[in-house]
Every structure is written in structure tokens, then in C-alpha cells.
Amino acid sequence: MVAGGLTGRATRDAVLAVLDAVMDPEVxxxxxxxxxxxxxxxxxxxxxxxxTVTPTYSGCPAIQVIEQDILSALGQAGYRASVVTTYAPAWxxxxxxxxxxxxxxxxxxxxxxxxxxxxGLVQLMRRRAAVQCPYCDSYETxxxxxxxxxxxxxxxxxxxxxxxxxxFKAI
Amino acid sequence: xxxxPATPAITPAPKPAPNARxxxxxxxxxxxxxLGHRLAEWCGHGPILEEDIALSNVAxxxxxxxxxxxxxxxxxxxxxxxxxxxxxxxxxxxxxxCQLAELPKxxxxxxxxxxxxxxxxxxxxxxxxxxxxxxxxxAVAAKSLKEAKYHVRHSGEWVxxxxxxxxxxxxxxxxxxxxxxxxxxxxxxxxAIDAAMRDAGVGPDLPALRESWTxxxxxxxxxxTLTLPHDAPPIAGRNGRTGAHTEHLGHMLAEMQIVARSxxxxxx
Numbered sequence: 001m002v003a004g005g006l007t008g009r010a011t012r013d014a015v016l017a018v019l020d021a022v023m024d025p026e027v028x029x030x031x032x033x034x035x036x037x038x039x040x041x042x043x044x045x046x047x048x049x050x051x052t053v054t055p056t057y058s059g060c061p062a063i064q065v066i067e068q069d070i071l072s073a074l075g076q077a078g079y080r081a082s083v084v085t086t087y088a089p090a091w092x093x094x095x096x097x098x099x100x101x102x103x104x105x106x107x108x109x110x111x112x113x114x115x116x117x118x119x120g121l122v123q124l125m126r127r128r129a130a131v132q133c134p135y136c137d138s139y140e141t142x143x144x145x146x147x148x149x150x151x152x153x154x155x156x157x158x159x160x161x162x163x164x165x166x167x168f169k170a171i
Numbered sequence: 172x173x174x175x176p177a178t179p180a181i182t183p184a185p186k187p188a189p190n191a192r193x194x195x196x197x198x199x200x201x202x203x204x205x206l207g208h209r210l211a212e213w214c215g216h217g218p219i220l221e222e223d224i225a226l227s228n229v230a231x232x233x234x235x236x237x238x239x240x241x242x243x244x245x246x247x248x249x250x251x252x253x254x255x256x257x258x259x260x261x262x263x264x265x266x267x268x269c270q271l272a273e274l275p276k277x278x279x280x281x282x283x284x285x286x287x288x289x290x291x292x293x294x295x296x297x298x299x300x301x302x303x304x305x306x307x308x309x310a311v312a313a314k315s316l317k318e319a320k321y322h323v324r325h326s327g328e329w330v331x332x333x334x335x336x337x338x339x340x341x342x343x344x345x346x347x348x349x350x351x352x353x354x355x356x357x358x359x360x361x362x363a364i365d366a367a368m369r370d371a372g373v374g375p376d377l378p379a380l381r382e383s384w385t386x387x388x389x390x391x392x393x394x395x396t397l398t399l400p401h402d403a404p405p406i407a408g409r410n411g412r413t414g415a416h417t418e419h420l421g422h423m424l425a426e427m428q429i430v431a432r433s434x435x436x437x438x439x
Contacts, residue, residue: 058314059235087239088310090317146321147225151232155221171317 015041015049018077025065026150027168029107032066036095039086049074049081054091057151093170105134110156110167131167133158143167191367193247194267195374196308197257198364198412199300200240201268204258205420206289207233208427209276218279225325229286232318239311259431263414263421270411271354273420277347280340283329284347290323291387292358295380304372327391334395345397352400357410359384364412 019041022032032038032053040052051070055063067083074081093112096104101111110131130139138160146169148155153166210230217223241254252260271289276282297319300312333340359381361369368374392399409415431437 055235057232057235058239058318059231059233061231086310087314088306090310090314145221145225146325147221147228149224151228155224169321171321 011043011047012041014077015043015051015074015079018073018079019051019070022066022069022073025062025069026152027104027107027109029103030096030100032070034096034100034103036091036093037066038070047080049079051081051083052086053083054086056091060151062150091171093168096168104168108134108165109153110134110165112168112170115170131156133161133163134165135163136161141165189364190248191364191371192305192373193244194364195368196240196244196247197267198269200237200244200254200257201266202272202289203233203237203240205266205268205423206272206286207231207237208423209272209274210282210286212276213282222279226282229322229325232315232322236311236315236318239315243307243311255431259428260435263416263424265414266411266416266420266424267414268411268416268420269354269357270417271351271358273411273417273423274351274354275419275423278343280333280343281347281350283326283333284344285351287323287326287330287391288351288355288388290319290326291384293319294323295384295387296375296377299375299380303374308373330391330397331395334392334397341396344395348392348397349400353404356404357412360410360412362412 016033019033019038020031024030024032024035024037027035035056037053037056038051039054042050042052044050051074053063053067053070063085070083071081092115094115096112104111110133113129113131128143131141131143132139133141133156136158138158140159142157142159144155144157144164146154148166152169152171154169156165156167157163158165207230210226210233213223213226214230215223217226237258238254241257245252245254245257271285274285277285294316297312297316301309301316303309303312330344333344335341359377361377365374365377369376389399
């Protein structure tokens, strides 16, 4: 199935549908689109697809895997595809929609909260809004470390159900 | 009567103007590459598991930022060098990082004090760079700034914990600040490259940022019941920005570059 005969709009939708099935390697309940990593899809007159992606964190080691996964999924669907990277605008957790946040929570990761207004360059010892435990919904939780198993997650502890859990950091 | 033909004056070929944008981007990239490597030396050696992970996370962010800045540097140079060529196939003399970044990691207090001084520097400079007239620089800076704010909160909270902690932790981090302070004037010592970039609206006015950096650093250090040395005479002569480094950088690069140099072009 080659893009040529389809209308531009239909083809773009078809490409997006393929991307909906490409899951993030670190958080496999969310697709690369749901995470906001895919910023744009372009299709030229010859039917070649260009997917524009943006990394979550500068040093995220998953981005190369994500690019490969995108290329391989589109290749299997019959597209000639390439991936380009953009840094502007910088990725933000604001792009994760409510439906995707619900999936994160069901997976055991507290979804990102509201991004705080900076209110100054350096805020130390800030009082953050409490993170809700994804298991028991309690707000009796504490952040153990803002750096977790991946760059995008912090490590938390629920005092109510006595479980450690991860939070997707708002950024 | 004809005189002997005048010897043509030997005019030296004009020196090519240094590629200011290339040099400027190298400084930004090399700070992060070198400090990222120093932090990565903690991987598997952190005092507690959470810190092992945190320091490695920060290292990864810094290496990612270095990748972006060095990629832009390679493009600015226009000689076909990419970020890997710049990272792994340059000698210490060609590195443009500040000396603060290359000092051996020391104990945990030394690592935290150095990281805090750099993290505040990163936040104030990236904030200015995020408004750069150069769209590529502004984009990389805006992205890096988000990460730097997490970093400074991490290192700043540790400065408070160690300074206002036990007698031992207090003494260790005080010793670290005392030893590191003389490496800080270099961060704001602008030269012709910095001036050219500032005038072009690309780079920050470094000396102007020193005041806000000092105020932020002093605030946390004092809250941590620590003191800063009164003065910090700049390092005499050339500094890291022009390729003068401590003996430590060469040793670090030997370890960092050995695999890439032993197997050039290898992939896995």
C-alpha cells in the first residue's frame, strides 16, 4: 500500500494510525503520539513520509530506539519514511492528553501534575503539590528522589499503602 | 639608470578570523561533555542508590545537551565534524570547557559543591541563551534550561543537607567550596569570542550575569551555614576557554576516548 493514489489527508491519517501503534519503549502503555514525541508528519508528492520527532529529555537514550521503531513500523506498512528531530518548542508533559494520563495511572505511574510557574530562576525547597498514589489514590505520599529509573520519572513513596511508585515528572 | 626592482613586501597572509560561533558552541558543549563524564564516574559508586541514579540521570542530561551543542558546533565549523568527532577525536588543548568541570570528582561533598556552582551557572546562562537571536541556540538552551532547573534543585538541596548536617558533612562541603571558589571567575571572564557573540545577540553578557549567579549561590550557601571565601582571583593567563587546562583533563579524556580511538567508526 503506497501513498500515491490516496488523497493527502487520508494518507496522513493512515500514517498517524501506524504511529498510534508504535509504543514508547520505556513506557509501553503510551504510543509515541500520546507522549507528544511525534510533532509532525509530512508527505511529499512522491509519497515519501517525513516524521518529525522531539526528544523528551536531551539525553534520553530511548530516542534512537523510538526512531528505529517508527521507521520499521512505517516500512512494514509500505511507506518510504525518514525521521527528523526538532528541539523547538521543547517537549512538555502538557502535551500528554487526559486519556493518556489515565493509561499511565492504570499502569502504576502517577501522571504528570500541573507544570509549576517558575516564579524565579532557581526555586529550592519548593513545596510541591502532593502526588496522588496511582494504586490507592492517597495523597499521603512523599517524593524520594526526582530522578528515577528513566529521566522522565521521579521515585515516590505512599505512606498510606506503603508502596513505592513512580511519577511522570511535569516539565 | 634604473634601480633594482623593489623587493616585494612580504605581507603575511591575514589570519582567518576565528570562527566565533564555533568556539562559542564548543564552550557550551565541552562544559557539559566533561562535567557529564565526571558525574558518570559515580555510576555504581553513589553513596546511596537514589543518588547513584540521580547523578547518572544528571550526567545523561548533560551528555544529551553536549550532543546538541557540539552538533551545532560541528555545523558552524563546516569541516564535516559531527558531535562524536568533536567529543572523541580532539586533544585536551582543543577542549574549551571551564576548568571547574574537569576537576576530579573528589568525595560526594566535592561533587555536590562543584555541581551546585555549575548548575546555577547553567540556569542563569541558559535562561539568557533561551532568548538568543540565534534560533538554533535558543531552542537548545530552552530545552536544556528545563533540565537544569531540576539539576539545581537536586544539588542545592544537597548543599543544604550537607552544610547543615553533621560536623563531618559540614567540614567536607566547606572544604569543597573553599577549594572550588578560585575556579569560578573563569565562568564569567568574557573574551573577544564572548564579546562578538554578545554583540551579535547570540550569546549572553557573561560579566553581567555574575551578580545574579553570586546572589543565588550565596543565598543557598549561607542557608546551609557555610561561608564562601572573600575573593577569588581569576586564574592568571589563559584559561579553559582558550585551551589551557589542568593536568586532570588529559587523564580524563584518555579514559573517555580510548574505545572510540581504538575502534574508529565502530558500530554496535
